[in-house]
Amino acid sequence: MSYLPNTDAERGKMLAAIGVNNIKDLFVHIPQAVQDAADYSGLTDSLDDLTLQRKLIAMSSNAADLNSNACFLGAGIYDHFIPPVVGSVCNRSEFYTAYTPYQPEVSQGVLQSIYEFQSLITRLTGMDVANASMYDGATALAEAVIMSCDLTKRRSVVLPANLHPSLRSVVETYLDPLGISIRTAAQNQETGATEIDTLTENDACIVLQQPNFHGVIEDLGAAVAAAKAVGAQTVVSVDPMSLGILETPGSLGVDIVVGEGQGLGCFPAFGGPLLGLFACKKEYIRRIPGRIVGGSVDTSGRRAYTMTLRTREQDIRRDTATSNICTNQALFALAATVYLSVMGKQGFKDASTLCVQKSHYLAAKLAAAGVAQRFSGPFFKEFVITCPAPVVDINKALLEKKIIGGLPLPGAPNEMLVCVTEQRTKEELDSFVDVLASFVKGEVA
Amino acid sequence: MSTEPTIFEKSRSGRVGVQMPTCDVPVVDIQDLLPGVALRTSLPLPELTEGDVMRHFLRISQKNYCVDKGFYPLGSCTMKYNPKINDVAVQMPGFARVHPFQPEETVQGTLQVLFDMQNWLSAILGMDAVSLQPAAGAHGELLGLMLIRAYHVSRGDAHRNLVLVPTAAHGTNPASAARCGYKTVPINTDERGLTCIDDLKRQIAACGDNLAGMMLTNPNTVGLFEEDICLICDLVHAAGGQMYCDGANMNALVGTARPGDMGFDVMHVNLHKTFSVPHGGGGPGSGPVGIKAHLAPFLPVPVVVKDDEGVYRLNYDLPQTIGKVGPYYGAYLAVVRAWAYIAHFGKQNIHMISEDAVLNANYLRVELGKTIDIAYDRICMHEAVFSLKNLKAQTGIKALEVAKRIIDYGYHPPTMYFPLIVPECLMIEPTETESLETINDFIQAMEKIVAECFTDPETVKSAPHTAPVGRIDEATAARNLDLSWPLEA
Numbered sequence: 064m065s066y067l068p069n070t071d072a073e074r075g076k077m078l079a080a081i082g083v084n085n086i087k088d089l090f091v092h093i094p095q096a097v098q099d100a101a102d103y104s105g106l107t108d109s110l111d112d113l114t115l116q117r118k119l120i121a122m123s124s125n126a127a128d129l130n131s132n133a134c135f136l137g138a139g140i141y142d143h144f145i146p147p148v149v150g151s152v153c154n155r156s157e158f159y160t161a162y163t164p165y166q167p168e169v170s171q172g173v174l175q176s177i178y179e180f181q182s183l184i185t186r187l188t189g190m191d192v193a194n195a196s197m198y199d200g201a202t203a204l205a206e207a208v209i210m211s212c213d214l215t216k217r218r219s220v221v222l223p224a225n226l227h228p229s230l231r232s233v234v235e236t237y238l239d240p241l242g243i244s245i246r247t248a249a250q251n252q253e254t255g256a257t258e259i260d261t262l263t264e265n266d267a268c269i270v271l272q273q274p275n276f277h278g279v280i281e282d283l284g285a286a287v288a289a290a291k292a293v294g295a296q297t298v299v300s301v302d303p304m305s306l307g308i309l310e311t312p313g314s315l316g317v318d319i320v321v322g323e324g325q326g327l328g329c330f331p332a333f334g335g336p337l338l339g340l341f342a343c344k345k346e347y348i349r350r351i352p353g354r355i356v357g358g359s360v361d362t363s364g365r366r367a368y369t370m371t372l373r374t375r376e377q378d379i380r381r382d383t384a385t386s387n388i389c390t391n392q393a394l395f396a397l398a399a400t401v402y403l404s405v406m407g408k409q410g411f412k413d414a415s416t417l418c419v420q421k422s423h424y425l426a427a428k429l430a431a432a433g434v435a436q437r438f439s440g441p442f443f444k445e446f447v448i449t450c451p452a453p454v455v456d457i458n459k460a461l462l463e464k465k466i467i468g469g470l471p472l473p474g475a476p477n478e479m480l481v482c483v484t485e486q487r488t489k490e491e492l493d494s495f496v497d498v499l500a501s502f503v504k505g506e507v508a
Numbered sequence: 509m510s511t512e513p514t515i516f517e518k519s520r521s522g523r524v525g526v527q528m529p530t531c532d533v534p535v536v537d538i539q540d541l542l543p544g545v546a547l548r549t550s551l552p553l554p555e556l557t558e559g560d561v562m563r564h565f566l567r568i569s570q571k572n573y574c575v576d577k578g579f580y581p582l583g584s585c586t587m588k589y590n591p592k593i594n595d596v597a598v599q600m601p602g603f604a605r606v607h608p609f610q611p612e613e614t615v616q617g618t619l620q621v622l623f624d625m626q627n628w629l630s631a632i633l634g635m636d637a638v639s640l641q642p643a644a645g646a647h648g649e650l651l652g653l654m655l656i657r658a659y660h661v662s663r664g665d666a667h668r669n670l671v672l673v674p675t676a677a678h679g680t681n682p683a684s685a686a687r688c689g690y691k692t693v694p695i696n697t698d699e700r701g702l703t704c705i706d707d708l709k710r711q712i713a714a715c716g717d718n719l720a721g722m723m724l725t726n727p728n729t730v731g732l733f734e735e736d737i738c739l740i741c742d743l744v745h746a747a748g749g750q751m752y753c754d755g756a757n758m759n760a761l762v763g764t765a766r767p768g769d770m771g772f773d774v775m776h777v778n779l780h781k782t783f784s785v786p787h788g789g790g791g792p793g794s795g796p797v798g799i800k801a802h803l804a805p806f807l808p809v810p811v812v813v814k815d816d817e818g819v820y821r822l823n824y825d826l827p828q829t830i831g832k833v834g835p836y837y838g839a840y841l842a843v844v845r846a847w848a849y850i851a852h853f854g855k856q857n858i859h860m861i862s863e864d865a866v867l868n869a870n871y872l873r874v875e876l877g878k879t880i881d882i883a884y885d886r887i888c889m890h891e892a893v894f895s896l897k898n899l900k901a902q903t904g905i906k907a908l909e910v911a912k913r914i915i916d917y918g919y920h921p922p923t924m925y926f927p928l929i930v931p932e933c934l935m936i937e938p939t940e941t942e943s944l945e946t947i948n949d950f951i952q953a954m955e956k957i958v959a960e961c962f963t964d965p966e967t968v969k970s971a972p973h974t975a976p977v978g979r980i981d982e983a984t985a986a987r988n989l990d991l992s993w994p995l996e997a
Contacts, residue, residue, distance in 0.1 A: 064857055065852065067940055068943035069867070069940075077871040089867065093733055103858055105628065106631055106850065106858060109853055110854060112593065115852055116593055116596070123600035125617030126615045126617045128601035130605050136610065138609055140836070142607070146558070155566070159789070160575035160786050160787070162790070163791075169921075169975055169976070170789070172571040172572035172789075175512065182516065186995070187553075198791075201835035202643070202647070202833070229836065236808070236830055239831075283546075308547055309548060323835075333608050333836070335834070337836075348989070357986070358985070358991075378679035380679075381692075387684040390645075390646065392791040393791050394789055404515050404525070404556060404564075407519075408555050410527075470609050489533050
């Protein structure tokens with residue numbers, strides 16, 4: 064086997080040194096009946112290296128990928144540009160084959176990159192502090208909601224009706240065993256924004272998604288004011304790409320900001336691994352879940368980094384830890400750090416602006432072709448259209464033009480959530496409109 | 509090694525790292541497109557060229573130790589080699605560049621990986637079904653406990669809220685239990701290093717019909733196989749509890765024995781330990797959960813199925829599902845890597861993983877045991893636990909100091925002070941991908957360090973001497989928090 068260095072001669076030598084005759088003698092503590100029951104016939108035949116590579120290529124080829132198809136799907140996972148240097152850094156063995164930086168003396172590269180990641184996330188969100196990252200935007204939101212309940216000592220939270228269904232499901236699943244109740248803030252059916260008037264003094268927080276699941280930009284300032292009036296917190300799940308142009312949640316008074324960081328230099332990758340962002344006001348720092356890296360000095364006075372505030376974590380606090388999480392997404396946090404560093408002040412703003420310009424161009428052209436927007440509220444890069452035919456049929460026609468259409472909305476088969484990133488060209492946008500227009504004109508059965 | 513300034517200090521106003529395209533649609537003023545929306549007035553991101561960025565990150569990368577450089581004797585972490593075919597695979601467009609909401613017909617090859625892995629992991633773990641959704645081991649623990657809870661609730665046993673957890677367990681076990689609304693009851697380890705059966709019986713009796721289950725790592729956290737496992741499972745089952753296996757140590761069993769055959773109802777396995785997914789400096793990981801059939805109705809949605817025409821589908825139709833613990837289908841690219849590792853070994857050779865891992869660990873136990881004390885003098889599984897209690901008594905040198913000195917000999921330190929039940933503990937796991945000469949070299953280094961403890965204790969106490977930085981003042985870091993680079997005035 065390609066990865067096993069022991070030769071049979073060496074195995075014999077080692078067994079002799081141990082003082083046993085047979086490898087099976089090392090497994091004597093496992094009941095024989097258990098060993099006899101082990102059946103691996105469900106596995107496939109061992110593959111040599113060449114066959115393995117060929118098999119992987121064959122499976123990968125059996126998919127319509129975003130290299131060969133223009134993607135108008137979004138809904139939480141986005142086809143943003145990834146500068147090549149992101150891969151050049153993240154594919155370095157020194158980063159991707161390193162362990163968690165519990166031994167700071169031999170982990171300064173990981174630790175400094177996380178410190179820079181935390182710094183970039185605070186700058187992007189306008190918050191005081193950020194952690195070293197979470198699994199994904201959905202679990203980051205669940206953790207934020209639980210933290211808010213701990214901080215306010217309240218057991219009810221308000222989620223918006225237009226929260227991403229996957230995020231909502233994850234939050235519900237996390238809250239159920241903890242006995243935290245959920246109420247829902249309605250969506251304005253004309254603008255698509257959240258109606259913020261349902262908060263009470265029992266609520267720990269109101270959650271907003273920015274932009275919301277239907278792409279509409281929410282009024283965070285109004286939510287903060289309503290929450291403050293009843294002593295509740297505001298938790299925002301933000302698309303970080305929108306922060307190239309939108310005002311920061313921090314300056315609008317938001318308490319906790321989370322988000323899905325995949326768009327910051329990570330592949331869509333069929334939805335995983337992802338990158339959860341978590342930032343908040345500094346007074347909550349000792350209740351934050353997950354790892355945090357801090358700057359310090361070594362014995363010679365040199366600047367150095369280390370994991371800090373470790374007494375919040377599960378390996379020390381066990382059942383009273385702030386969370387059970389003991390991993391971060393270090394490699395993907397690195398990707399986001401490299402991404403934000405190389406895109407920089409100008410490139411990131413340009414990408415964000417292009418999303419706005421191009422999505423609005425598409426919305427206007429669709430409207431002119433007779434495909435109306437469902438909501439009137441302002442949007443960033445996603446919007447809902449009411450289609451002249453079921454979305455699944457339209458998407459089949461689009462796929463013939465090498466276009467992956469938008470998301471059919473749950474329970475509304477003719478409504479499509481369309482996403483336009485900076486990667487879409489005018490030519491692709493115009494082709495998209497042409498296909499939709501052909502349905503309007505009844506040219507397609 | 510010189511200090512590398514932060515990326516912010518290297519920024520120079522006006523530099524650009526990515527030339528973005530000119531807008532190819534008619535440009536409209538943003539204020540007109542987004543009327544009434546608050547826009548930001550400053551965006552304090554750094555300004556560098558691509559070359560500046562590459563050089564910065566390459567320089568800091570040189571300050572990391574990594575598997576591709578050398579041996580990580582980290583017990584409980586399974587730091588095996590990360591095959592390079594996996595790196596090629598995760599760049600392939602049908603895996604890396606597909607959207608989770610694409611129609612099923614357009615992602616058949618993508619879905620095949622998930623379908624295969626549900627089946628393969630079921631076979632390896634001895635379970636009836638697998639969820640690939642958890643993003644890490646602790647996430648898998650949480651899902652596993654939620655499934656146990658859903659099972660009890662479905663049977664009218666919602667009052668069952670106590671979980672037995674050995675005192676030697678990973679900290680995630682009690683933390684995950686707390687997140688599931690459960691209280692933990694500690695179970696002692698006996699002088700064999702195994703679960704104390706008398707204590708277990710006492711605690712089960714004390715829990716009465718509030719027992720929800722037991723979380724047990726097997727092999728356990730001192731690297732020993734729980735030889736009474738069938739009895740333990742029987743005792744817990746008889747009291748109405750479910751058995752959860754923390755699969756952190758699954759590398760000792762792959763291809764040899766299956767937790768499902770021991771009586772476990774549910775378990776997680778760490779793809780980033782057992783199945784060669786790289787640790788990435790702390791993540792991403794992946795923690796799939798295997799279950800017996802009686803827990804299948806509660807699985808998170810969707811599960812991947814193959815229909816009668818051989819088409820892979822996402823099945824959301826589980827009326828009793830607990831919901832979702834992750835937004836999509838799990839850490840997909842980690843699953844691709846693990847797929848490749850399992851496919852390479854296949855049914856003929858999968859046993860070689862556990863056999864070589866256990867062989868290496870026992871060889872290290874016996875040979876290094878000539879220099880330092882073995883905590884439990886019996887055949888171990890994939891890792892060996894040592895205690896430096898006597899060395900400390902003789903020289904005053906602590907396990908931490910020995911571990912830091914190991915850095916100077918070119919290795920990562922072993923796991924230390926875990927499990928807490930072994931004083932001055934060092935836990936060493938060589939994995940199946942380390943060679944005899946690597947292990948021998950490591951043992952020699954340990955012999956030299958032990959000799960130094962007597963002849964030159966100051967050198968050991970002040971180690972490391974050759975690392976990019978010396979020991980770090982962690983107390984000051986926690987007191988004077990410096991968690992982000994300050995904005996320029």
